[in-house]
Amino acid sequence: xLVLRLAGMSLRIAPRPVVVGLALVAVxxxxxxxxxxxxxxPLSAVDVVRTLLGAGTPASEFAVTTLRLPRVLTAxxxxxxxxxxxxxxQSLSRxxxxxxxxxxxxxxxxxxxxxxxxxxxxGTAVVAGGAVVGGLVVAVLVYLLAFQRGSARPxxxxxxxxxxxxxxxxxxxxxxxxxxxxxxxxxxxxxxGSLNGRGWEHxxxxxxxxxxxxxxxxxxxxxxxxxxLGDDIAGGxxxxxxxxxxxxxxxxxxxxxxxxxxxxxxxxVALAAPQIARRLTRSPGTNLLPAALTGxxxxxxxxxxxxxxxxxxxxxxGVLTGALGGVYLVWLLAGRTRSARV
Numbered sequence: 001x002l003v004l005r006l007a008g009m010s011l012r013i014a015p016r017p018v019v020v021g022l023a024l025v026a027v028x029x030x031x032x033x034x035x036x037x038x039x040x041x042p043l044s045a046v047d048v049v050r051t052l053l054g055a056g057t058p059a060s061e062f063a064v065t066t067l068r069l070p071r072v073l074t075a076x077x078x079x080x081x082x083x084x085x086x087x088x089x090q091s092l093s094r095x096x097x098x099x100x101x102x103x104x105x106x107x108x109x110x111x112x113x114x115x116x117x118x119x120x121x122x123g124t125a126v127v128a129g130g131a132v133v134g135g136l137v138v139a140v141l142v143y144l145l146a147f148q149r150g151s152a153r154p155x156x157x158x159x160x161x162x163x164x165x166x167x168x169x170x171x172x173x174x175x176x177x178x179x180x181x182x183x184x185x186x187x188x189x190x191x192x193g194s195l196n197g198r199g200w201e202h203x204x205x206x207x208x209x210x211x212x213x214x215x216x217x218x219x220x221x222x223x224x225x226x227x228x229l230g231d232d233i234a235g236g237x238x239x240x241x242x243x244x245x246x247x248x249x250x251x252x253x254x255x256x257x258x259x260x261x262x263x264x265x266x267x268x269v270a271l272a273a274p275q276i277a278r279r280l281t282r283s284p285g286t287n288l289l290p291a292a293l294t295g296x297x298x299x300x301x302x303x304x305x306x307x308x309x310x311x312x313x314x315x316x317x318g319v320l321t322g323a324l325g326g327v328y329l330v331w332l333l334a335g336r337t338r339s340a341r342v
Contacts, residue, residue, distance in 0.1 A: 017281040017290060024293035031300035032072045036064055038307050070203040071195050074262055075303045075317070076296040077206040078195075079269055081259035083277070083295020084217055084288055086270030088252040091228045091286045092245060093158050099271035100256040103161025106270070107168040108138025109260035110191060114172055117187050118179040124201050127190075128261035135257030138164060139249055193266035193318020195303050202262045209258040217251050217288060224248055224286050266318045268325020269295050269302075 036048045041063045043051070051060045086099040093103070100106045112134020116126040142164055146156035172191065176184050189196075223244035226234040231241050256270070273295035277287045280294070299317065302324070306315040 014281075014283060017283050017287070020277075020280045021290060021293055024290070024297050027297045028076065028293065028300055031297065031304050032076065035072050035075075035300065035304050035307065036068045038304075038311075039063060039068060070200045071198045071303070072300065073203040074198045074206060075195050075299045077203065077210050078259040078263045078266065079273070079296040079299030080214075080292040081206065081210050081255040081295070082266065082270040082299070083273035083291040083293070084214065085252040085255040085259070086272075086295070087274035087277070087286050087288055087291035088217065088224060088248050089270070090274050091224050092248060092252075093155070094228060095155070095158050096275055097271070098158050098161075099274075100252065101265060101267050101270055102165070103158055104138055104142060104163075104165035104168060105135050105161070105253055105256050106260055106265045106267075107165045107172070109135035109257045110265045111168050111172055111175075112137070112257075113190065113261060113264075114175045114187055117190070118175050118183050121183070128205060128258070131261035132254070132257040135253050135260065136250075138168065139253040143246070143249060189316060190264045192316040193264040193321065194316035195263055195306075196314055196316065198263070206258050206262040209254065213251055213255055214292070217248075217255075220244065220248055220251065221286055221288055228286070263299075264316075264318060266299065267322045268328065269298055269321055272325055272328050273298055 033045050033048050036052075037043045037045060041059065043060055043063065047056065047060055048064060050056050051064045056064065082100075085105075089098045089100055089103065089105075090096055092098070109131040112130035112132070113127045114130075115134070116130030120126055120130070142157060142161050145160045145164075146153060148156065176187060179187060223234070223239050226237045226239045227241065227244060227248075234241050234244075259266075274287065274291040276298075277290035277294040281287055281290050283290075299321070302320045303317045306317045306320045309315060309320070
């Protein structure tokens with residue numbers, strides 16, 4: 001543990017989380033540059049860096065800044081948003097399976113977006129608005145159904161959320177059967193989770209939302225750490241339990257909704273990122289910033305693999321994260337089963 005003393009104040013810094021954070025930033029930058037080289041107009045890494053610094057040719061500037069950079073930035077912002085949301089939900093529920101794609105909030109955002117696509121026939125703005133509204137409505141319903149004896153019990157949030165997710169998945173299937181063929185195909189690809197064709201109209205909203213909500217989440221981190229210890233202990237530490245829980249739920253649902261609106265319900269990033277970050281840093285607490293960096297790195301690497309695995313065919317990134325996430329979920333459950341037996 002390093003201790004910095006400045007102007008009569010001391011700041012304690014754990015070296016391992018700092019090193020892990022710097023390594024994740026390096027991975028993110030490498031994945032971003034590699035993704036920017038891929039396309040019908042191939043570029044080298046040197047060409048990409050030169051273009052980003054403003055010294056590229058008109059062709060490379062168009063390929064990088066207009067076609068490819070929005071996709072990369074969308075992947076990074078969505079991954080970071082899912083990583084933070086997953087960390088918040090897992091801490092609130094005190095359960096490693098308490099991520100938004102397991103307990104229904106991502107599915108609620110998907111339902112709202114499907115209503116925008118299939119019933120309203122709207123464009124990007126309508127789909128994004130539907131995803132945000134759908135996620136918030138489902139969050140309110142889950143919270144109210146889990147509210148008992150003056151508070152929302154963490155285990156009830158998970159159980160009610162899983163049930164709500166099943167109901168909404170059935171509703172989404174019904175909406176697809178009622179859609180016109182073109183709308184159904186568009187919605188099916190979106191439901192898989194895809195970054196194909198993402199432009200600045202997708203990158204700017206999710207980036208702006210992340211910039212606004214990340215500082216708010218960091219400010220609430222102290223309450224989140226206290227809530228992870230239990231409601232009684234948190235109350236004894238001076239935390240207004242239900243007010244803090246509601247604020248954290250709102251922030252996490254908003255991050256989930258804007259991420260889902262931009263890239264679709266990309267599975268397992270919110271589930272895996274906080275767990276991987278915690279294992280890398282070996283640090284107690286919520287690890288919000290490491291979870292954000294891990295989520296961004298995971299989605300950037302997954303999108304790079306989705307573009308290169310069957311090139312020139314581009315897979316929806318959700319196919320890759322779903323396959324890898326399923327393996328991770330089995331490993332996580334197996335590990336918990338072994339621990340319980342011991």
